[in-house]
Amino acid sequence: MRIGFIGLGGMGTAMARNLVAAGHTVLVWNRSPGPVAELAAAGAVSASIEEAFATGTVLSMLADDRAVTERLLDPAALAAAPAGALHVNMATISTALAERAAREYAERGLRYLAAPVFGRTEAAAAGNLTIVTAGEPAAIAEVQPLFDVLGRRTWTVGEVPAHANLVKILGNYLVACSIEAMAEATTVIEAGGLDPALFIEVLTDNLFPGPVFAGYGSMIGKRSYEPVNFRLPLGFKDVGLALSAGQERNVPLPFGGVLRDAFIEALAHGQGEQDWAAVAETARRRAGLA
Amino acid sequence: MRIGFIGLGGMGTAMARNLVAAGHTVLVWNRSPGPVAELAAAGAVSASIEEAFATGTVLSMLADDRAVTERLLDPAALAAAPAGALHVNMATISTALAERAAREYAERGLRYLAAPVFGRTEAAAAGNLTIVTAGEPAAIAEVQPLFDVLGRRTWTVGEVPAHANLVKILGNYLVACSIEAMAEATTVIEAGGLDPALFIEVLTDNLFPGPVFAGYGSMIGKRSYEPVNFRLPLGFKDVGLALSAGQERNVPLPFGGVLRDAFIEALAHGQGEQDWAAVAETARRRAGLA
Amino acid sequence: MRIGFIGLGGMGTAMARNLVAAGHTVLVWNRSPGPVAELAAAGAVSASIEEAFATGTVLSMLADDRAVTERLLDPAALAAAPAGALHVNMATISTALAERAAREYAERGLRYLAAPVFGRTEAAAAGNLTIVTAGEPAAIAEVQPLFDVLGRRTWTVGEVPAHANLVKILGNYLVACSIEAMAEATTVIEAGGLDPALFIEVLTDNLFPGPVFAGYGSMIGKRSYEPVNFRLPLGFKDVGLALSAGQERNVPLPFGGVLRDAFIEALAHGQGEQDWAAVAETARRRAGLA
Amino acid sequence: MRIGFIGLGGMGTAMARNLVAAGHTVLVWNRSPGPVAELAAAGAVSASIEEAFATGTVLSMLADDRAVTERLLDPAALAAAPAGALHVNMATISTALAERAAREYAERGLRYLAAPVFGRTEAAAAGNLTIVTAGEPAAIAEVQPLFDVLGRRTWTVGEVPAHANLVKILGNYLVACSIEAMAEATTVIEAGGLDPALFIEVLTDNLFPGPVFAGYGSMIGKRSYEPVNFRLPLGFKDVGLALSAGQERNVPLPFGGVLRDAFIEALAHGQGEQDWAAVAETARRRAGLA
Structure with a gap:
């Protein structure tokens, strides 16, 4: 698949690297350039947030509510997404923000999944995360192959994204x-x-x-x-x-x-x-x- | 071995039964007679506390500090024990009482081990307890065969009985x-x-x-x-x-x-x-x- | 004095009424019109926030951080204030907001005092509040006659407004x-x-x-x-x-x-x-x- | 009155001294002799616990449950008390011990009041304690003149001594x-x-x-x-x-x-x-x- 990946901290870097290794085309963005260069050397494509959203399937692993609000609810980024584009937010954020994100994405005709993970960086590097996801079943089915690369097991806890958070x-x-x-x-x-x-x-x-x-x-x-x-x-x-x-x-x-x-x-x-x-x-x- | 066993609640009953089944001669005492009859039917010997102590090796599984103080620090019971007799207290009691018991037994020329257990009644019935013991190494070695009947594993945490508690x-x-x-x-x-x-x-x-x-x-x-x-x-x-x-x-x-x-x-x-x-x-x- | 008063809840209404009764010209604003009409009947002047700020001396008694942020850090309101205008914030707000307010007022050449009060509505009605203020001494001196109308005693706890909060x-x-x-x-x-x-x-x-x-x-x-x-x-x-x-x-x-x-x-x-x-x-x- | 007073810590000393100064004959006992000598110099009479109880009216101010149990529930002391003797326990003890004391005194035909106090040693010295008492009204009336010497006010909270505690x-x-x-x-x-x-x-x-x-x-x-x-x-x-x-x-x-x-x-x-x-x-x- 051709996908975007936003946020290359310790966890995100390990996850994006696995997606690249599994043969996906991964357009990566990060606030600081170091991790981007590292991923690019491993085969990823350096991109802007808009370019990442333009792929139609974006995974993200940002630090906290503030970063998610700034990057993923940014009108410019959302405007770059094609109709029906899917964003999979894997960060640990508040349920209040997850509810707001789901609402704003729906209003714009975009799709939103929550898919936070259990496991530290070693588990991420080993593709051994436990993924907890919630959202529209069809959307989950669409990215299940990506989850299978990232984790040992995916738990689906319903259709309300905030429930996964x-x-x-x-x-x-x-x-x-x-x-x-x-x-x-x-x-x-x-x-x-x-x-x-x-x-x-x-x-x-x-x-x-x-x-x-x-x-x-x-x-x-x-x-x-x-x-x-x-x-x-x-x-x-x-x-x-x-x-x-x-x-x-x-x-x-x-x-x-x-x-x-x-x-x-x-x-x-x-x-x-x-x-x-x-x-x-x-x-x-x-x-x-x- | 010929041993005494004091205290036939849910845990004690299951433990004593296993000791009988393993071929030991077990003199049992309990405050209420029901469990004694049940154990006797399984091959144990109904006894007084004094008779239990007279065997020289007594295991006990009483409910709390009060019961232990009344039964096991009772001068009459202790007087019935031969010199060097060993008491293995498997109950969950306070460290203060364990310290007092160790002291009083030593003063009377008797030996005292603490050997509380982890596990509920099913584990006791299955001989699957985790035993945590502390006390004189020679005494522990002496009753290790009994521990092997009762539990899946024995942890020795030193020579101070209260440490096991x-x-x-x-x-x-x-x-x-x-x-x-x-x-x-x-x-x-x-x-x-x-x-x-x-x-x-x-x-x-x-x-x-x-x-x-x-x-x-x-x-x-x-x-x-x-x-x-x-x-x-x-x-x-x-x-x-x-x-x-x-x-x-x-x-x-x-x-x-x-x-x-x-x-x-x-x-x-x-x-x-x-x-x-x-x-x-x-x-x-x-x-x-x- | 000719002053503005913003926020006519139970406390604010009682306080503004006392200021009117003491002979001051009080331009009052409130989100809902009922209390404004009540105060106007008592001799106050109904006003916009901008008109209140234009007096150069504004007291406010709003409900919480959100209300203070919306009303008193509103650029339009602040733009209406003459150079050196003084705002006395008597509400119970966070120290973080008090620090931000003091900073933003200073940047605009305006003056800011914190003057929260102890006492419930009966004390407010009786002019019997305990006022705790902090800020520039000259500014405090300027509004001390107003404090004397509102309260039984004014405590000054230094020059940093947030300290009063x-x-x-x-x-x-x-x-x-x-x-x-x-x-x-x-x-x-x-x-x-x-x-x-x-x-x-x-x-x-x-x-x-x-x-x-x-x-x-x-x-x-x-x-x-x-x-x-x-x-x-x-x-x-x-x-x-x-x-x-x-x-x-x-x-x-x-x-x-x-x-x-x-x-x-x-x-x-x-x-x-x-x-x-x-x-x-x-x-x-x-x-x-x- | 001729009374006994047991327990001459900081509080008890000040209280007993006031009773002596008010003209009462006070037989005092304390575990350590220093305070007894001090009180005797002030006009009190050094006594045994039994002699104190023999007066028929004993006030006590001991440190804690243990001291009260040892001294005031001591069979020898109680045996020295004449029928109907009244003991007023002014110490801060548990309600459990107060209940036990009231029961044991009643069984022996003795009377028991709880009368703990609020106030530190200065208040005790100034006869300015707040006394909270509970027990039989007639017994309270009997020692009210003593309470009036010791305290500024007596609160009666019913007939169950433990309630005062x-x-x-x-x-x-x-x-x-x-x-x-x-x-x-x-x-x-x-x-x-x-x-x-x-x-x-x-x-x-x-x-x-x-x-x-x-x-x-x-x-x-x-x-x-x-x-x-x-x-x-x-x-x-x-x-x-x-x-x-x-x-x-x-x-x-x-x-x-x-x-x-x-x-x-x-x-x-x-x-x-x-x-x-x-x-x-x-x-x-x-x-x-x-």
């Missing part, structure tokens, strides 16, 4: 809650004179297998938060998305309030460049161990 | 935190018009496999909390053990405060006979969905 | 915390079989005198939340302002997280038209008393 | 909540570049007058926590009494969970000898200001 936001909320729970538990373990890494090993052996507990647990148990895969302020942004999603639906989120404070405290202590798992240090600091 | 208490804390996190997340999902069971299916497919998220998640996603495997007040008791373990080591546990309130609220709404996973209904009630 | 926001935060604290305490009292109104009477007799504890305490103790002086969603907005003020300065606010959830839960239970003191019902509901 | 416990809860609320608010103020002491001055001028906000607020605003009037671990104990009172009546206390963590964190940072108002430093520490 809701699943992604609350999924990340579960991850953040798991990090905080392990932080608190390992701090008691450490204060009690036991090795937190051993505790994590026992718990992930059977009760809590899987990448979240084993992966973040290992980082927390060893207090080793390198390499930085997902910066702490981005994690804080995602906690904010969950709190907003709850607030808009009148759902109190008491764990979310605790998470909010833990992230703010980490930022107050200069942890803004660390991986979000390092928010676990907040629990140690409060216990006088840091 | 600490692992168990904080492990249960992670379970309780996971239940609350899923409760909050699925409530937003439900309020957003999506199926919570689908959300749980997506999340446990890859990020959160394993018995806690899949098992409790399924109950929460479907709002189906039967059969009652672990009553809500027992879960509340375990949250209290974690809060105490934190307090005694000067570790704040903000998620623990949230859990405490969620359980109290569930009890205030008459959920005392339900499975502890049903504490998830608190989140729905707060959102006006219940 | 910070005092107001955190002051309201103390009020919201006091309401929640009384709600929790009286719920235990009620569950314990004692009369909450008597408890409030004992506590406000000596330890907690003053309008917040006596006033809101009386409402909570008697569970009588009429008349509605300050609607619950406005209180929720103010809690949000405090949380944002904390977040922007890296200050965790754990009580704020609790308040946020209590207000959301009240909204989920249909309390959106009640006085914000009625958020106290959340505590009773959680305890199974409602 | 409930009022005291929840009253202290309101104080603790006020301290935390001021701690959070002043931390935002400080982080925003304003003087916390000025903020407190504005807020206590009108909205929050009275000893709690003005007194503790001044300490917090100036970060000056001397002299130590009420040690931080005692404040933590009182927060625990409120949490227990809530738990026993199925009342969630979310602010209480926050308080619990703030006190634990203060203890983890070595603040155990400071005044409980210094728990405010926790908020500053979390914001990276300490």
Whole structure:
């Protein structure tokens, strides 16, 4: 297929590269030129956002609501899209923005899918993402071959695009809650004179297998938060998305309030460049161990 | 081996039955006679606590600190134990009581191991528990053949018995935190018009496999909390053990405060006979969905 | 003085009326015409925002950040103001907006004061407000005669306008915390079989005198939340302002997280038209008393 | 009157001294001899607990549940009391212990009043306490002359002694909540570049007058926590009494969970000898200001 791809951060770069490798013609755009050159060397085509939209099928992986609003709801970009063009937004954005995007695209005779992903950059590079999508079934069928390149599995959660974002936001909320729970538990373990890494090993052996507990647990148990895969302020942004999603639906989120404070405290202590798992240090600091 | 086994609740009954089936001579005691008769029919020997202790090797699985204090620190029972007798306490008790028990046993020339377990009654019946033990290595070696009957794996976390209880208490804390996190997340999902069971299916497919998220998640996603495997007040008791373990080591546990309130609220709404996973209904009630 | 007054809600109407009564010529504007007619009958002059700004001295009392942004940062309005015109913003707005307003006014050669107030509509009607102002001393001196009409006392907290908003926001935060604290305490009292109104009477007799504890305490103790002086969603907005003020300065606010959830839960239970003191019902509901 | 007085800490000493000065014959007992000698020099009579009880009217002011259980439920002491003797327990104890004491006294034909007090040592010295009592009206009438010496006002909250303790416990809860609320608010103020002491001055001028906000607020605003009037671990104990009172009546206390963590964190940072108002430093520490 001939497609556009907008947003070449760590995730987007790995994803676009896989699409190129699978034989697709990929017109890529990014705010800064470095990643574009890198992708072009791998066979992609450097393009403007308008050119990307002109292909009729655009995937995007931008950083946040602000970037999505600026780039993908830009009237000039949308004007460049042929009638019925399909945009697949794979970023983690608010459900409010997803609802607005779906509405504005429909008003212009364009089609919009939400398809956020679970998985970090290694999973993206390995074509091993979990994709959660929602929207018009025909549109999903159209890009399923692209999803098959990018991910290990695609979950369709209905026809309302914002619902896919809701699943992604609350999924990340579960991850953040798991990090905080392990932080608190390992701090008691450490204060009690036991090795937190051993505790994590026992718990992930059977009760809590899987990448979240084993992966973040290992980082927390060893207090080793390198390499930085997902910066702490981005994690804080995602906690904010969950709190907003709850607030808009009148759902109190008491764990979310605790998470909010833990992230703010980490930022107050200069942890803004660390991986979000390092928010676990907040629990140690409060216990006088840091 | 000829051993004593004290405490025949759901867990203890399944465990003692497996020990009998493995060919051991098991002298069983329980506060109420029903389970004793049941075990005797399966080949166990009905006994007094003193007779159980007189075997020199006693396993116990009692309900809580109070029961352990009454039965296992009872001077008459301890007086019946031969010098060097070994008691293996497999219950979930406080670290404070474990420390006291270890001290009192040592003063009397007796030996004490902590060996709490992870797993519910099905796991106990299948000999599939995860056993976490701590204490004198020679004593552990002595009862390892019994542990091999009862569990799939034994983790040794050092020579201080209370450390095994600490692992168990904080492990249960992670379970309780996971239940609350899923409760909050699925409530937003439900309020957003999506199926919570689908959300749980997506999340446990890859990020959160394993018995806690899949098992409790399924109950929460479907709002189906039967059969009652672990009553809500027992879960509340375990949250209290974690809060105490934190307090005694000067570790704040903000998620623990949230859990405490969620359980109290569930009890205030008459959920005392339900499975502890049903504490998830608190989140729905707060959102006006219940 | 000849002045403009923008925003005739309950507070603004009472304030503008006092300024008219004190002999000032007051050009009033409001989004809906009813209050304008009422004020005109009392001697005020109906005007456009531009006419109000043309007086060179404008006081405003608008509902929230959005209204302030639309009306008072409107280029047309600002263009109508003579050089050096002074705007006194008495609304409860975010410090971020106060900072932006001060900057934009300065860029246009206009002057900006923040002067939020403590006190409800009765205090406004009685000219009994507590005014907290910040900004250029000469500008404050210029409008001090107006403040003397409106309030019992003016506190000047420096030359940075946003600082006055910070005092107001955190002051309201103390009020919201006091309401929640009384709600929790009286719920235990009620569950314990004692009369909450008597408890409030004992506590406000000596330890907690003053309008917040006596006033809101009386409402909570008697569970009588009429008349509605300050609607619950406005209180929720103010809690949000405090949380944002904390977040922007890296200050965790754990009580704020609790308040946020209590207000959301009240909204989920249909309390959106009640006085914000009625958020106290959340505590009773959680305890199974409602 | 000829009475016994048990417990000569800071509060008890001041109270007993006033009773002596008012012309009563006061038989005093204390665990350590220093305060007894001091009181004897002032005209009191050194006595055993039994002798104190033998007077038929005993007031007590002990530290906590443990001390009350050891001294005032001691069979030997109770045996020394003549039939119908009256014990007035003025300490801050749990409602559970108050209920047990009332029951045990009644079983022995003795009478029991709860009469906890609000006020610190200066108020005790000045005979300016606020006394909250509950119990049999005739018994209250009997000791009202003593209350009139000790306090500025006596509140009677019914005939169930534990109810007076409930009022005291929840009253202290309101104080603790006020301290935390001021701690959070002043931390935002400080982080925003304003003087916390000025903020407190504005807020206590009108909205929050009275000893709690003005007194503790001044300490917090100036970060000056001397002299130590009420040690931080005692404040933590009182927060625990409120949490227990809530738990026993199925009342969630979310602010209480926050308080619990703030006190634990203060203890983890070595603040155990400071005044409980210094728990405010926790908020500053979390914001990276300490």
